Amino acid sequence: MVRATIEDVASKAGVSVATVDRVLNGRAAVRPLTVERVEKAIRQLNYQPDRLAARLARGREYRFCFVLPEGTNAFMIALADAVRDEAKRMTQEKVVIDLRHTDVFSAETLSAALDQIGTVYDGVAVVALDHPRVRESINALTDRGVAVVTLVSDVPNSRRQHYVGIDNASAGRTAATLMGRYLCGREGKVGLIAGSLSLRDHVERQFGFEQVMLHEYPNLSLLPVREGRDDGEIVQRVAAQLLAENSDLIGIYNVGAGARGIAAALEAAGRQHQVIFITHELTDDTRLALIGGTIDIIINQDAGHEVRSAIRVLMSKADKIPLVDSMERIRIDIYLRDNIP
Amino acid sequence: MVRATIEDVASKAGVSVATVDRVLNGRAAVRPLTVERVEKAIRQLNYQPDRLAARLARGREYRFCFVLPEGTNAFMIALADAVRDEAKRMTQEKVVIDLRHTDVFSAETLSAALDQIGTVYDGVAVVALDHPRVRESINALTDRGVAVVTLVSDVPNSRRQHYVGIDNASAGRTAATLMGRYLCGREGKVGLIAGSLSLRDHVERQFGFEQVMLHEYPNLSLLPVREGRDDGEIVQRVAAQLLAENSDLIGIYNVGAGARGIAAALEAAGRQHQVIFITHELTDDTRLALIGGTIDIIINQDAGHEVRSAIRVLMSKADKIPLVDSMERIRIDIYLRDNIP
DNA sequence: CAATGTGTGATAGACGCCTATCAGGAATTG
DNA sequence: CAATTCCTGATAGGCGTCTATCACACATTG
Known part of the structure; x- marks a missing residue:
């Protein structure tokens, strides 16, 4: 059985191709009875x-x-590269x-940047900040008929069409x-470093991490989160301070970018083998640190x-075609020294 | 700048569209000089x-x-379902x-099945056995102009165009x-159960597993591999025997299918919380056992x-278009209770 | 009853490429 | 020099759909 064409449909329904087309693409008014026949x-x-x-x-x-964040954050650079490639x-x-x-x-x-986007676009993908103002801008875009997907970091209460990224609570x-x-079962302190607590993905990772830590590992005490603003140098300072202040620190979970700073601080203190260091995002730096043993585990999302x-997703929305959910689920990649690509 | 069409090329090269088409699709002899001009x-x-x-x-x-293995192996069923969906x-x-x-x-x-495949097909994907006879069949297909990719389990020395699957040594x-x-650092025995040692993927996983075990974890002693032929009942018997014979067994790595049998054996012996159980392939059964705590880690490949x-890959080969390697790398998924989809 | 509107048919032309055929000039052969 | 062969141009028709336009029957309105 070969594929049916629009002409087959027309003759089967006893109408002209023009009418079938009108039904399919809502091009003009068609009598309900005729619509029925065509659809049948x-x-x-x-x-x-x-x-x-x-x-x-x-x-x-x-x-x-x-719309991506500017800056030298390695993951965002990788994301931008991926956008250019595609x-x-x-x-x-x-x-x-x-x-x-x-x-x-x-x-x-960010909000201003979004507001400024005209309707020349059929769709927008944005690495978003979860903030009322940004939410409004996203809703405004949607209302103007532009499809919006959030990328990497979501804005759950907005009217964005879809979120493309990992489940960050699950990642945490x-x-x-791990x-x-x-x-x-050792006892000691575990430190948490985030980029910014206004980034939804970071907050969710932290949430998931604390949830499991508190319930399952009472032997470990969690230090208050510190913000490193995803900047290598700031992160390094924060990490160095964390290490200096806590001689019994045995674990670090880095929720955001700037892993290199932490690795440097660990190595400077000579404590890279005493401290279990888990971080996000596979980059050249983190890969090297993983191979070198300073990082123990990298949790990654594939840019x-x-x-x-x-x-x-944006194309499906533009064509008004339903999307296959299972294909669009972004997985959490876990990399050890043994399975880095 | 809009896309150039074949007519633009023709007029730019000062030839007719027919000639451009001849150059593009090798339809007829064209003078080298003309080919040059068109290509320029x-x-x-x-x-x-x-x-x-x-x-x-x-x-x-x-x-x-x-071409897939028959049988009730859950992963292969999932693979077949995926094929039908696609x-x-x-x-x-x-x-x-x-x-x-x-x-x-x-x-x-398998070899006979492959030999029997006519040239009506543009391409064949096969879950292969690494055996000289199978290799010959694959080579024969390739020589007849049929593109061949190996799926899940490779035949490295054959002339297959591509292998689609995870790096099994790395998975091991x-x-x-983990x-x-x-x-x-506990001391004790670790057991390994495979489907069959004539399956290349199983052998490679075993190889990778033993490699790391021997070098990095001398506290653990590895028991000889047992074959369960990927059959739930056989696997269960093998696992039960393994448990009975080794009271100091503290880890099981299941290289193949039939995880349910092992879970059942562990639970029957009441040792599911003493033994770390790592297995491959996320299925309904393994997911439940992971949530229940009998399985600790699932290593998966997404069917x-x-x-x-x-x-x-097959379409690229048929169209003679180069493929984007990074898109075709199949990743090793690691699932804990915390990140099951 | 004329003017308007509504629903439909018919059809042409486009999108960019492929396939096929015919014609004819240029180069090669005997 | 005629007969081939080789290379190229020109062009038609098709793939399945969209877009646009014109025509016409019929119903509705004032």
């Missing part, structure tokens, strides 16, 4: 419009905009992708379990997958 | 044929065949996928490191991703 024919023939032909005929361009690849699919940078720690700046719990297991998923 | 124009305009339009025009169907989805892309089953433990049967090493860490990757 579509069901009977299991007709599905050929998307390739449709795209060709429409000659439509999809314009998407990615942008190049997608030109042959008639997809144009623009990349904009904005200060991620300022809700005002995973880190805690930390607890690796520490083998390439996230970007591709975001694009697929 | 292609480079200058950065012309890339529109694949959608090409597919539409060609009206060509891609026919692929998946087959359905791909009909709208003019891709027809057939699914065949064969006895995986018999090189003769990962299991070993086992060693979870056992916290859906593997099937989609295999299809992408």
Whole structure:
């Protein structure tokens, strides 16, 4: 059985192709009775419009905009690279992708950047800050008919269409379990370093981590979270201080970026083998530190997958086609020295 | 700058579209000088044929065949389900996928099944046995112009185009490191159960596991591998025997399928909390056992991703388009109770 | 009853490429 | 020099859909 075409549907329904097209694309008013007949024919023939032909005929361009934090954070750089790679690849699919940078720690700046995005775009993917102002901007975009997906860090109460990223609470719990297991019942302190507590992903990781720590590993005492603003140098200072103040520190969970600073502080103190160090994001630096033994575990989200998923989701929304959830679930990658790619 | 079309290339090169087409698709002899001119124009305009339009025009169907082991092994069932799912989805892309089953433990049967595959197929994906006879069949297919990818289990010395699956030695090493860490320096025995040692993936996992165990965890003594033939009942018997014979068994690494049998044996012996149990493949059974605490860690490969990757690779080969390696790397998923999807 | 609106049919042209065929000039052969 | 062979141009028709336009029957309105 070959694929049915729009002409098959037309003749089966006893109408013209024009009418079938009107039903399919809501192009003009069609009598309910006729709509019924067409839809019946579509069901009977299991007709599905050929998307390739449709795209060709429409000659439509999809314009998407990615809004990422600026700065030198290695993961964000990887994400930006992934966007550029995909942008190049997608030109042959008639997809144009623009990349904009904005200060991620300022809700005002981000919000302004989003407000400024015109309706020239069919969709926007944004690494968002969970802030009322940003939420409003996202909602405004949605209301203007622009599809919005949040990337890496979500804004749950907004009207964004989709969140592309890992389950961060789950990632935090995973880190805690591994930390607890690796520490083998020893007693001591565990430190937590985050980029900023206004980033939803960081907060959720922290939440998941503390949840498991408190319930399952009473032998470990959790120190208050310190903020390193995802900046290598600041993080290094914070980590050095943490180490100096706590001689019985036996674990560090780094929720954000800047792992290199922590590794440097650990090595400077000569305590890299006493302290179990779990961090996020696989980069050149963290990979080296993992191989070298300073980092014990890296929890990663694959930037390439996230970007591709975001694009697929935005295209589905633009075409009003349902998406396959299982394909769009971003997985939590766990890397040990033994399975780094 | 919009995309260049074949007509742009033709006029730029001062030839006709027919000639450009001849150069692109090797349809007829073209003078070297002319080829040169056309290729130069292609480079200058950065012309890339529109694949959608090409597919539409060609009206060509891609026919692929998946050869999977028969039986009730949960992972293989999941794999078969994934194949059927994708087959359905791909009909709208003019891709027809057939699914065949064969006895995986018999090189003769598998080899015969492969030999019997005609050239009606553009490509074949096979869960292979590493056996000279199978290798010959794969080579024969390749020589007949059928693209072959190995799935899940590789045949390295064959002329297959690609291997779609995880790095099994790496998976074994990962299991070993986690086992060693979870056992916290305790002394005791660790048992290994495989499906069959003629399956390359099982052998490689075992290899990786032993490698790390011997070097890094001298406190643990490794028992000889036992074969369970990926069959729940046999595996359960083997596991029960293993437990009965070794009262100081503190870890089990299950390399193949049939995890449910081991879980049952552990629970029957009431030793599920004394023994660290690491297994492969996330299924309904293993998920439940992980939540219940009988299984400590599941190492998984995502069947859906593997099937989609295999299809992408086969299509690339059929279209003679280079593939993006980073997209086709199948990752090792590590699941704890905290991050099961 | 004329003017308007509504629902439908028919059809042409486009999207970018593939396939096929025919014609004819240039180069090679005997 | 005629007969081939080789290379190239030109062009038609098709793939399945979208977009747009015109025509026409019929119903509704004032």
